[in-house]
Amino acid sequence: MNLAFICTEKLPAPAVKGGAIQLMLDGISPYFSQKYSVTIYSITDPLLPAENTENGISYIRFPRSSFHEETAHNLKEKSFTHIHVFNRPNEIWRYKQASPDSKLILSLHNDMFSTRKLKPNQALTAIQDCDAITTVSEYIKRTVTVRYPEAEEKTHVVYSGVDFSKFYPSGSPEGIKIKDLWRNKYGLQNKKVILFIGRLSRTKGPHLLIRAMEEVIKEHPDAVLVIVGGKWFSENGINEYVQYLYDESESLKKHILFTKYIPSEEIPNVLLMGDMLVCSSQWHEPLARIHYEAMAAGLPIITTDRGGNSEVIIDEMNGYVIKEYDQPKAFAAHISDLLTSTALSAALGKNGRLYAEMNFSFLKTAEKLEQIYLNA
Structure with a gap:
């Protein structure tokens, strides 16, 4: 498995400035890096280089203003079997186009399918393009599946954890x-x-x-x-x-x-x-x-x-x-x-x-x- 994790454009990885998504990635990525190839995409930060490898994990960072565009462009040059996108259903289409043969997993840490954030046609496209959806709680799962029953079969609750x-x-x-x-x-x-x-x-x-x-x-x-x-x-x-x-x-x-x-x-x-x-x-x-x-x-x-x-x-x-x-x-x-x-x-x-x-x-x-x- 060649695995890519894509953070949001808000905080860098590793979690030098905190963040629930970044902390979870810090916790789970060592497990995956022992068995698979792991790349984590996040935004740039003065505390971190643009690219580096640490403990077998590759980190690639782009500026916040162009993060999703540059990440998608970079994906075209790779051959990831699985791309795991965090909290950005509105960007799934972009990553699907960039790497059509990859399995796409969407993780939700917030109510990202709210109609204030995502139009129904966008939501349905994201659900269709995903191979799986994970949520941090049953509550967040319901925010998706009550609105869009089409997502029920591919949506799974995965609680976070600690070291x-x-x-x-x-x-x-x-x-x-x-x-x-x-x-x-x-x-x-x-x-x-x-x-x-x-x-x-x-x-x-x-x-x-x-x-x-x-x-x-x-x-x-x-x-x-x-x-x-x-x-x-x-x-x-x-x-x-x-x-x-x-x-x-x-x-x-x-x-x-x-x-x-x-x-x-x-x-x-x-x-x-x-x-x-x-x-x-x-x-x-x-x-x-x-x-x-x-x-x-x-x-x-x-x-x-x-x-x-x-x-x-x-x-x-x-x-x-x-x-x-x-x-x-x-x-x-x-x-x-x-x-x-x-x-x-x-x-x-x-x-x-x-x-x-x-x-x-x-x-x-x-x-x-x-x-x-x-x-x-």
Whole structure:
């Protein structure tokens, strides 16, 4: 198998600036490179050369402004058996023309078949031109197949995963050492730490957690909400919403900490600072990969019943799913429960780690994709 992965035109690969697609590729491509020829196309970045080979994986990068055109032109010079395109159904026709004999696989990490993004005739053409479609959650699968039943037979759910060698469970000796180190770094010794990790956008809902803290600290005056992230992946600039978060937290200075952007390779360590992770998504989240990472770190998770998030969190097994997703008091109640019962919190975290090990390794993701490629 001669395999090409084509990223979107937003972030480079490897994941030097984060990104769920790029992180997944970093995780699965070593598996494929041991058995097959692997090429990854992504946009250029000052941190990376235009072309290089690393660990048996070839990387080819083109400018964002002409990424799809140049990638398609380059494909004509290659002989890929399989071309795996991420999140760009509107570009499938281009890659079909460039390499008509290749099997085309389309992966969806978002609702890319929305009528706001794709006209029905474009959608049907993309479905017809694909040999297989994969989605990161059952929710995202439904966004395709409910609109276009023609896609049902060729659409498969493939959950993402993590590299467990990079995650120490929170209660392990190594995890405890890292926890102490990072808590000392941020002055969080002897604190109860609630983590939010994600982009600072209204759709992610961190403002609701700030409001929830007003209730939490009444029962747990030593609690601190640590908000990890920037306004856009690796960007730490201030926009109207970020300024709003700062203003909202002003009266709770001792209980709210903004770390700004932290590189993805440090997230396994950052997670160990926390007593829990809270995902406060307000939009129909495809399925935020931070759920996998928090489970790998052995943290209990509080998430919202929005999009695909609840597919990997089983209520009272590895966390809680909040149906009143826009109510700060609902978050406050579950946060307080976990802070009050350390035994419950530890049990949910341990269950999450075991559940993730069984279901959400990059190896399992790669093996499922391999079967899809071979059967396409």
